[in-house]
Amino acid sequence: MGPALVTPYALTVDAGGRELRAADHLLHALAAELALPEDVFGCTHLVRGERPRVVLSLALPSEPLRRTALERLTGLGHEVLPGVPDPVGRAVLYPGVTSLTGTLTVADVLSRSAIDRVTVLGTADRPGPGTPLATRDHVRPQWQDGALVLTAMPAAGGILVPFEVPDPTSCCADH
The missing domain is CATH 3.30.70 (Alpha-Beta Plaits)
Structure with missing residues (x-):
């Protein structure tokens, strides 16, 4: 916890x-x-x-x-x-959430907020500190084994984005 x-x-x-x-x-x-x-x-x-x-x-x-x-x-x-x-x-x-806007490096995310680490979906490797992360102004980390962890995923252009999207579309939105 x-x-x-x-x-x-x-x-x-x-x-x-x-x-x-x-x-x-x-x-x-x-x-x-x-x-x-x-x-x-x-x-x-x-x-x-x-x-x-x-x-x-x-x-x-x-x-x-x-x-x-x-x-x-x-x-x-x-x-x-x-x-x-x-x-x-x-x-x-959480502390620092309001400063997580725009595109920041992983190091910026960690130094500006209470987030303890960033992980990338589908890989055991952690992203480098200089890796850009486009926050989409929606950063929702989760508590995992006592640490606040942001799960990110690769996006076009070699950047990361948070796994959770700001405005999810429901599976049957067009029905």
Whole structure:
């Protein structure tokens, strides 16, 4: 589990949503509503089982902020639980996320954000620090074995792009 996810000030928010895109928007709205600092981690987590859904986690830096968030989120009608639902959250809010715009080198991504490493889909080799990564202004790393990892894939022109696309098209969009 990542260091941000083991904080005693973490909360899980179950708003009953089923889509990642809506969960991303809700995390951003909650961050604005609660005036959360930039060192907060906000993640999405897929819950399977009888009632599949996407829940959110917030890893907050202090008890007063956790208490305030708990009160306000409960007041907004959300189910709020202590801790995080699992150790593999998909990070939407994290330190440095706002600086990951345009095309950056892998070294820039690592130095400007909380991302610990970049991997390339389909290969065991890590990209070199000078490898360009076109962020598409949508960088969603995931917690893996205690590290925040961005999975990228090769794109035209020898650059990388994050594996997750900003505006996915559903499989039956034209039906």
